[in-house]
Amino acid sequence: MNTPAPATICILGGGQLARMMVLAGAPLGVHFQVVDTHADVCAAPLAPVTATRWDDLVTLGRLAAQAQVITFDYENVPAETARWLAGRSHVAPNPHALATAQDRLAEKTLFQKIGLPTAAFRAVNTRAELQQAIADIGAPAILKTRRMGYDGKGQYRLQSPQDADAAWAALGEPAALHGLILESLVAFDQEVSVIAVRNRGGDFRPWPLTRNHHVGGILSMSIAPAAVPDTLVQAAFAHARKLAEALDYVGVFALELFVRGSELLGNEMAPRVHNSGHWTLDGAVTSQFENHIRAILDLPLGDTTARCPSAMFNWIGELPNAAAFLATPDTHWHAYDKAARPGRKVGHATVCAPDQAELQSRLQQLAKRMDLHAKVAPLLT
Ligand code: AMP
Numbered sequence: 001m002n003t004p005a006p007a008t009i010c011i012l013g014g015g016q017l018a019r020m021m022v023l024a025g026a027p028l029g030v031h032f033q034v035v036d037t038h039a040d041v042c043a044a045p046l047a048p049v050t051a052t053r054w055d056d057l058v059t060l061g062r063l064a065a066q067a068q069v070i071t072f073d074y075e076n077v078p079a080e081t082a083r084w085l086a087g088r089s090h091v092a093p094n095p096h097a098l099a100t101a102q103d104r105l106a107e108k109t110l111f112q113k114i115g116l117p118t119a120a121f122r123a124v125n126t127r128a129e130l131q132q133a134i135a136d137i138g139a140p141a142i143l144k145t146r147r148m149g150y151d152g153k154g155q156y157r158l159q160s161p162q163d164a165d166a167a168w169a170a171l172g173e174p175a176a177l178h179g180l181i182l183e184s185l186v187a188f189d190q191e192v193s194v195i196a197v198r199n200r201g202g203d204f205r206p207w208p209l210t211r212n213h214h215v216g217g218i219l220s221m222s223i224a225p226a227a228v229p230d231t232l233v234q235a236a237f238a239h240a241r242k243l244a245e246a247l248d249y250v251g252v253f254a255l256e257l258f259v260r261g262s263e264l265l266g267n268e269m270a271p272r273v274h275n276s277g278h279w280t281l282d283g284a285v286t287s288q289f290e291n292h293i294r295a296i297l298d299l300p301l302g303d304t305t306a307r308c309p310s311a312m313f314n315w316i317g318e319l320p321n322a323a324a325f326l327a328t329p330d331t332h333w334h335a336y337d338k339a340a341r342p343g344r345k346v347g348h349a350t351v352c353a354p355d356q357a358e359l360q361s362r363l364q365q366l367a368k369r370m371d372l373h374a375k376v377a378p379l380l381t
Helices: 016-028 057-065 079-086 095-102 104-113 127-137 161-178 230-246 288-296 322-326 356-370 373-379
Strands: 008-012 031-036 049-051 069-072 121-124 141-145 155-158 180-184 190-198 204-206 210-215 218-224 251-260 263-270 310-316 331-335 345-352
Touching (some): 069 288, 095 263, 104 121, 104 180, 127 161, 190 230, 190 288, 218 373, 230 251, 230 263, 251 288, 322 331, 345 356, 356 373
Parallel strands (some): 008 069, 031 049
Antiparallel strands (some): 141 180, 210 218
16 A cells, blocks of 8 residues: 655745644644745744745745645745745635735725724825825824734824824835825724634634734733623624635634724734634644644644633743743643744743633732733733
């Protein structure tokens, strides 16, 4: 009997998301080839890395020919490159989904088209358009680059119309290149995300809704399942399903939403596994990483049920003391093998518990032992 050759997945981008995909794919017998613009990425100890430019189609074409499927750790791989590769190999998610998620204007326009409300927004390309946009939607507002923004970068908050000059000085140059978007500032009660997976046959599965807390635009902590009414949870899942169907999406994605009273507003989508879904590694029957691999290889999807309530801490800048964290029961440590640097995501850790009350008590314990009060406080009930 012939043993089938192992599948090879080519991942564009070699950060912690690629690293965790490799870790999840190894037991499935999958081989990986990582591509990044730098060789010293944190997936490098676990998979071969080819360093090249995103427009080096000779190298990318050669690697694509050796892989069953190409996927993304880095969502800003140029859409033209993804389109070119899709003409030669299987690319998941598809280049149209990638291109939509790369542009805040296209993304929000699609949200509205599928019936998901958003904050009021206007496209801005010139100083005069900024003035008009402020007149239309008022202040406070946020001016954002349409492309390449992440972790709160490429954003400027306007408290009043008088901040227009400062906002333009901060972001006017990217406007000339890629355009900007002005959004009204949403006074949300909480931020949540749907992490969901869809396969080629259209099987769609969300994980329990996740509540997120950001500090300075960077995800600080997530907790799941989010304590929100079931009607909102079901509405969030329905929006995510429509989005996935509209994009014929294959793989895992995140839909980030603001909760304001009984309303949901779409903020953005990520066309990839997502930081707010990291808790699924320890707290769900199947993790987002494993299900992404299953979806793109057309394997049956795994169960997305939560095994228990979980909270995830992002370690930003440097790793705290692992031993102190792991002294609490059902805690899990994920270091990314990255050098410490301010603002850099260097790892995360999860705490799970049999029920919400015990999770709250473990969070309080950790807050005290590790001086994590500021991180934990917003998520304590
Ligand atoms: P983003 O890059 O769009 O996800 O923005 C990063 C974070 O900034 C979000 O998770 C929110 O905490 C905050 N934010 C972004 N846009 C808005 C908005 N329109 N209203 C209020 N807060 C926002």
